[in-house]
Amino acid sequence: MLYLLDANVLITANNQYYALDAVPEFWDWMLHVAGAGHVKMPRETLAELKGGNAQKDALHAWAARQDVRDALALREDVDADLVRKVIAEGYAPDLRDDEYDLLGQDPFLIAHALRAPQDRVVVSMEVSKPSLARARRKVPDVCKTLNLRCRDTFQFLREMGFRTNWKT
Structure with a gap:
């Protein structure tokens, strides 16, 4: 199984409960499972890990490291037809230009999962709100x-069995 991470997974982890300087085991584990091929981030979502405040700056520096990028980056190009399918069927077939700005990189993340739906799982901190359109x-x-x-x-x-003493 391949878990595809939304950028908000790592941003929220760093900002709220697994800060890089407080719980380094989480980040070491993340690199371990990414290097083993269980966790990846499409290039589009990996690019979202940018600085902006002190906490995000540490995350940005971590994500900019070559070993992190090598382990986390999903090395495949997005299928444009799948992105169009995600937008048309998942959002709306007639989005206005101003609505495209709201989508961010989410259609790319979802399109990568759609490439192999039996083998891929999207991981996101977004909460379901079925009433939104x-x-x-x-x-x-x-x-x-x-x-x-x-x-x-x-x-x-x-599901991945994370624990802070994962090396033992």
């Missing part, structure tokens, strides 16, 4: 529409 839809709801599996960080960590 069009470009405001959340990743879990778009995944559900497209029959893709989606997990939040804690479901993913449980």
Whole structure:
């Protein structure tokens, strides 16, 4: 199984509960499972890990390291037809230009999962809100529409067996 991470998974982990300087085991484990091929980030979502405040700056520096990029980066180009399918079926077939700005990189993440739906799971911290429509839809709801599996960080960590003493 390949877990595809939304940038918000690592941003939220660093900002709220697994800060790089406080829980280095999480980040070492993340590199370990990424290097083993269980976790990847499409280039489009990996590029979202940018600085902006002190906590994000540490994450940006971590994500900029070559060993991190080598381990985490999904080395495949996105299929443009799948991106179009995600947008048309998951959001709306007639989005306006201003709505495209709201999508961010989510259609790319979901399109990468759609490439092999039996073997890939999207991981996102977005919370389902089925009442939202069009470009405001959340990743879990778009995944559900497209029959893709989606997990939040804690479901993913449980499925992957993360623990802080993972090396022992």
